[in-house]
Amino acid sequence: MNITKICCIGAGYVGGPTMAVIAKQCPDIQVTVVDLNESRINKWNDPNVENIPVYEPGLSGIVAEARGRNLFFTTEVDRAIKEADMIFISVNTPTKTYGAGKGQAADLKWIELCARQIARVSTSDKIVVEKSTLPVRTASTLKDILKHTGNNVKFQILSNPEFLAEGTAVDDLLTPDRVLIGGDQDAEGKQAIEALVNIYARWVPKERILTTNVWSSELSKLTANAFLAQRVSSINALSELCEFTEANIGEVARAIGTDSRIGPKFLKASVGFGGSCFQKDILNLVYIARSYGLNEVADYWEQVIIMNDHQKRRFANKIIKTLYNTVNGKKIAFLGWAFKKDTNDTRESAAIYVADHLLYEQAKIAVYDPKVSADQMYADLDYLNTRTVEENQLLVDVVQDPYEACQDAHAVAILTEWDEFKDYDWQKIYDAMLKPAHIFDGRNILDKGQLERIGFKVSAIGS
Numbered sequence: 172m173n174i175t176k177i178c179c180i181g182a183g184y185v186g187g188p189t190m191a192v193i194a195k196q197c198p199d200i201q202v203t204v205v206d207l208n209e210s211r212i213n214k215w216n217d218p219n220v221e222n223i224p225v226y227e228p229g230l231s232g233i234v235a236e237a238r239g240r241n242l243f244f245t246t247e248v249d250r251a252i253k254e255a256d257m258i259f260i261s262v263n264t265p266t267k268t269y270g271a272g273k274g275q276a277a278d279l280k281w282i283e284l285c286a287r288q289i290a291r292v293s294t295s296d297k298i299v300v301e302k303s304t305l306p307v308r309t310a311s312t313l314k315d316i317l318k319h320t321g322n323n324v325k326f327q328i329l330s331n332p333e334f335l336a337e338g339t340a341v342d343d344l345l346t347p348d349r350v351l352i353g354g355d356q357d358a359e360g361k362q363a364i365e366a367l368v369n370i371y372a373r374w375v376p377k378e379r380i381l382t383t384n385v386w387s388s389e390l391s392k393l394t395a396n397a398f399l400a401q402r403v404s405s406i407n408a409l410s411e412l413c414e415f416t417e418a419n420i421g422e423v424a425r426a427i428g429t430d431s432r433i434g435p436k437f438l439k440a441s442v443g444f445g446g447s448c449f450q451k452d453i454l455n456l457v458y459i460a461r462s463y464g465l466n467e468v469a470d471y472w473e474q475v476i477i478m479n480d481h482q483k484r485r486f487a488n489k490i491i492k493t494l495y496n497t498v499n500g501k502k503i504a505f506l507g508w509a510f511k512k513d514t515n516d517t518r519e520s521a522a523i524y525v526a527d528h529l530l531y532e533q534a535k536i537a538v539y540d541p542k543v544s545a546d547q548m549y550a551d552l553d554y555l556n557t558r559t560v561e562e563n564q565l566l567v568d569v570v571q572d573p574y575e576a577c578q579d580a581h582a583v584a585i586l587t588e589w590d591e592f593k594d595y596d597w598q599k600i601y602d603a604m605l606k607p608a609h610i611f612d613g614r615n616i617l618d619k620g621q622l623e624r625i626g627f628k629v630s631a632i633g634s
């Protein structure tokens with residue numbers, strides 16, 4: 172089956188970059204990304220390509236190359252669905268905030284709406300690709316909805332989960348460790364799998380394109396995120412033990428990471444993992460396991476989240492305890508707000524949790540993160556929800572200069588792992604702060620000895 176027109180529903184952090192890369196690598200395929208959110212689509216179409224709504228190194232160049240040639244962004248969802256041979260569903264699948272499964276299950280409302288819309292408007296056979304992260308067996312729901320269109324259109328459902336990480340999305344898409352495609356194992360299912368394999372094979376070596384049955388593919392995505400997050404929680408758990416024993420978590424990570432069976436990646440102790448997916452996907456895994464009565468499996472994975480919450484809470488509590496058990500009226504500078512470097516995404520960022528905790532203790536916050544807008548920060552914080560804009564500005568001062576953030580602060584909290592910290596003039600920061608000047612290094616990246624020589628009191632995760 173030769174694919175000439177692709178539609179992607181959802182122009183978010185995944186839909187935008189993945190489709191931009193497919194369009195770049197396959198100039199003969201027309202790729203149309205659709206979204207209900209008009210302002211998001213307008214930003215993707217902004218004449219100044221630097222204003223696209225997702226910041227990712229290298230992305231604007233790719234969009235500039237393909238946009239208007241074979242890459243289009245539009246709110247005309249029906250038309251794009253109708254014309255496409257292949258439809259990617261890349262909509263959000265957040266944790267449910269109501270009803271059964273509240274706080275754990277994935278909310279599949281948007282997925283189901285997409286399926287119903289595809290069923291309603293399609294007049295020709297199509298391959299529907301699950302790009303969103305979904306609970307295992309979601310394909311059976313999609314199949315059921317699409318089967319009942321009543322207009323004799325045939326659909327094949329594939330699972331093609333996305334493994335890109337934010338901040339490295341373009342590299343991850345251009346040179347992925349693997350591409351995973353799951354589908355039905357009958358002749359028609361295999362044909363559909365082949366059609367998608369042929370698209371990726373334009374730039375991904377064939378041996379890196381794995382094909383499986385649809386359920387293995389769906390479950391592998393949740394499993395990959397669970398394993399990655401588990402590594403962070405494992406190292407974070409030991410970081411606390413390090414703080415009581417004079418062991419150093421960086422040294423421990425290096426010592427164990429050189430064992431080729433363990434490997435060096437994803438062993439950086441931190442103030443806790445953030446991002447839109449680790450927590451939601453593990454909660455979803457926990458929910459699925461419990462729904463099959465597998466309580467030991469559920470408890471095992473839930474511990475990863477419990478540990479992460481503990482790590483965030485203990486970081487905030489350490490700040491309070493060190494500042495003589497009160498932060499009331501004290502200014503604390505936050506360097507970094509996004510959940511990791513090289514992204515403007517703040518979803519589930521540990522910074523939000525720590526800041527809220529301190530605000531409830533009546534602290535004042537000054538934040539420096541040039542990629543994140545003040546409005547976004549105000550919207551993130553629970554403590555500010557019921558206050559006026561003027562009150563928010565008094566409690567949370569968003570500044571465009573790291574030195575200004577630290578002026579008259581009692582403490583600096585490092586929340587995001589920026590490389591440029593090494594180039595900061597820490598003597599200048601020390602001079603501007605109230606004494607004793609504290610640094611809480613939530614990423615364990617600063618040179619503790621050097622800072623202590625300046626006069627700082629340094630508290631780094633795991634040392």
Ligand SMILES: NC(=O)C1=CN([C@@H]2O[C@H](COP(=O)(O)OP(=O)(O)OC[C@H]3O[C@@H](n4cnc5c(N)ncnc54)[C@H](O)[C@@H]3O)[C@@H](O)[C@H]2O)C=CC1
Nearest residue numbers: 181182183184185206207208261262263264281303304333
């Ligand atoms: N953010 C990430 O780094 C990764 C996310 N994922 C998964 O990919 C999926 C999408 O995630 P993001 O792109 O981060 O979400 P997002 O929230 O950035 O984007 C989703 C978009 O879908 C749109 N949408 C929702 N329902 C729609 C409908 N019926 N018709 C048209 N548009 C609709 C929304 O308006 C929104 O713009 C999720 O399942 C997530 O778990 C997977 C790998 C990486």
Ligand SMILES: O=C(O)[C@H]1O[C@H](OP(=O)(O)OP(=O)(O)OC[C@H]2O[C@@H](n3ccc(=O)[nH]c3=O)[C@H](O)[C@@H]2O)[C@H](O)[C@@H](O)[C@@H]1O
Nearest residue numbers: 333334335336337403437438439441444445446448510511
């Ligand atoms: O499904 C998803 O959304 C994606 O989730 C993660 O990607 P992402 O959340 O963008 O970023 P990561 O690099 O995984 O970092 C997640 C969090 O863990 C933290 N982290 C990561 C690594 C580490 O060693 N220590 C650590 O604290 C990061 O700072 C960040 O807060 C996965 O890495 C992707 O493969 C996956 O596609």
